[in-house]
Amino acid sequence: MPILVKGPHCSPTLAGSGRVPAAGPRLDTVPRVSTPPPSWAPAGSSSPLDDKLGIEITDFNPDRLVATMPVAGNQQPFGLLHGGATCALVETIGSWAAMLGAGPERQAVGIELNASYVRAATSGVVTAVCTPVRRGRTLATFLIQVTDDQDRPTATARLTCMILPA
Numbered sequence: 001m002p003i004l005v006k007g008p009h010c011s012p013t014l015a016g017s018g019r020v021p022a023a024g025p026r027l028d029t030v031p032r033v034s035t036p037p038p039s040w041a042p043a044g045s046s047s048p049l050d051d052k053l054g055i056e057i058t059d060f061n062p063d064r065l066v067a068t069m070p071v072a073g074n075q076q077p078f079g080l081l082h083g084g085a086t087c088a089l090v091e092t093i094g095s096w097a098a099m100l101g102a103g104p105e106r107q108a109v110g111i112e113l114n115a116s117y118v119r120a121a122t123s124g125v126v127t128a129v130c131t132p133v134r135r136g137r138t139l140a141t142f143l144i145q146v147t148d149d150q151d152r153p154t155a156t157a158r159l160t161c162m163i164l165p166a
Contacts, residue, residue: 035061040104047092053085055092062100065130067093071121081121086155090115090144093130094159098140101132101163108140108161115157124149138163 037060046055053074059066067089074085091110098108126146133141139162146155 034059038100038104041099049088050092053088055089057093057096060096060100062097063132065093065097065100067128067130068125069128070125071123075122079122081126081154083115083117086117086126086146087113087115087157089126089128089146090130090155090157090159093128094142094144094157095161097130097132097142098159098161098163101135101140105166107164107166109164110159111139111162112160113157114159115155117155119148119152119154121148121154126154133158136163 037057041060046057050056054070055067056069057065057067069085069089071081074082076082091113094113095108095110098110102108126148128144128146130142130144133143139160141158141160144157144159145153146157148154
């Protein structure tokens, strides 16, 4: 019989109980709708690094940016997606989110990036979904979740950008 752990303010856990979490749609599922970049965004809005890594922003919704990157060509010597490539993907999408929030009269620069890798990606395409945590006058913070082709999490990151006059 499984043992349920209960603390003074905690309900019993699901671990070992034989119960499963409630079913329902995942909140981080990538939508099929694509929002175009704003008219004031620079033409050819990807950087040379984005081009080298194959990063493509597929949805410019300022509340939920989505970008993809192929694993092939971005692997470390052991065949796994390189952590630096993942960080470049995260910084690209988070910086775009900050820029969209700042508007055409201001610029955004990354000042802190924190990434945790939870599963290795070895093939296919990874998808990053960026959502705002806080948008302030001078700082903006975003949470970026990266998943593989099977919608399994591969990394999670937090990016903070400073908002400056253009």
